[in-house]
Amino acid sequence: MGEVPVEVDFDELLEANPDVVGWIYCEDTIINYPVLQGEDNSYYLHHTLDGTYVRTGSIFADGNNRRDFQDANTIIYGHHTKDVFMFATLDYWAEQKYYEEHPVIWLLTPTQDYKIVLFSGYHTSAYSDTYQIFSEPGEAFAEYLAACREQSDFQADVELDENAKYVLLSTCAYVFTDARYVLHGMLVPVEKACFKE
Numbered sequence: 001m002g003e004v005p006v007e008v009d010f011d012e013l014l015e016a017n018p019d020v021v022g023w024i025y026c027e028d029t030i031i032n033y034p035v036l037q038g039e040d041n042s043y044y045l046h047h048t049l050d051g052t053y054v055r056t057g058s059i060f061a062d063g064n065n066r067r068d069f070q071d072a073n074t075i076i077y078g079h080h081t082k083d084v085f086m087f088a089t090l091d092y093w094a095e096q097k098y099y100e101e102h103p104v105i106w107l108l109t110p111t112q113d114y115k116i117v118l119f120s121g122y123h124t125s126a127y128s129d130t131y132q133i134f135s136e137p138g139e140a141f142a143e144y145l146a147a148c149r150e151q152s153d154f155q156a157d158v159e160l161d162e163n164a165k166y167v168l169l170s171t172c173a174y175v176f177t178d179a180r181y182v183l184h185g186m187l188v189p190v191e192k193a194c195f196k197e
Helices: 010-016 090-094 096-101 139-150
Strands: 020-025 032-036 059-061 073-077 104-108 113-125 165-172 179-190
Touching (some): 010 020, 020 059, 090 165, 090 179, 113 139, 139 179
Parallel strands (some): 032 059, 073 165
Antiparallel strands (some): 020 032, 020 104, 059 073, 104 113, 113 179, 165 179
16 A cells, blocks of 8 residues: 555646645545535535536535645545445445455645545534644644544554644434534655656
């Protein structure tokens, strides 16, 4: 899992839409999408890369996060569609076997590529403390990470670095009112797939 498995032309993507902040990909799954970020969390809920209005919207980062994934944690949202697109499969990670088959998701950005090393997944409320954004690491963030890990449906032998950057992937779930399924992962920088001369 050392080499980045996909190549993304960010020059072309950014020319099409400067709101592109990354690309998220997971091998052998449906997850293979650009990540956008608007000024708020409503526009890309129902708009695509080219500005088309669709109910399924886009995968997008929280408008309150920095655009370069340099906050201690960044929240990335995606719809749970009935036709199993976008983030509809996030709750598959509730099964230990599925996690073991897919322990890593990839996040590519214009300046740096990352492995998202997953360490926790669980159901939570849309209004829970899970949706806190921490701009910097510290004691409160360390406690947050520990609480997230404690709730996990799967067991992951991942040593967390309190000074690393993290992402929270979130989608709707239908097990109770305003339910969400979330995955937490640590960003581990990797070399870019290719370099331009």
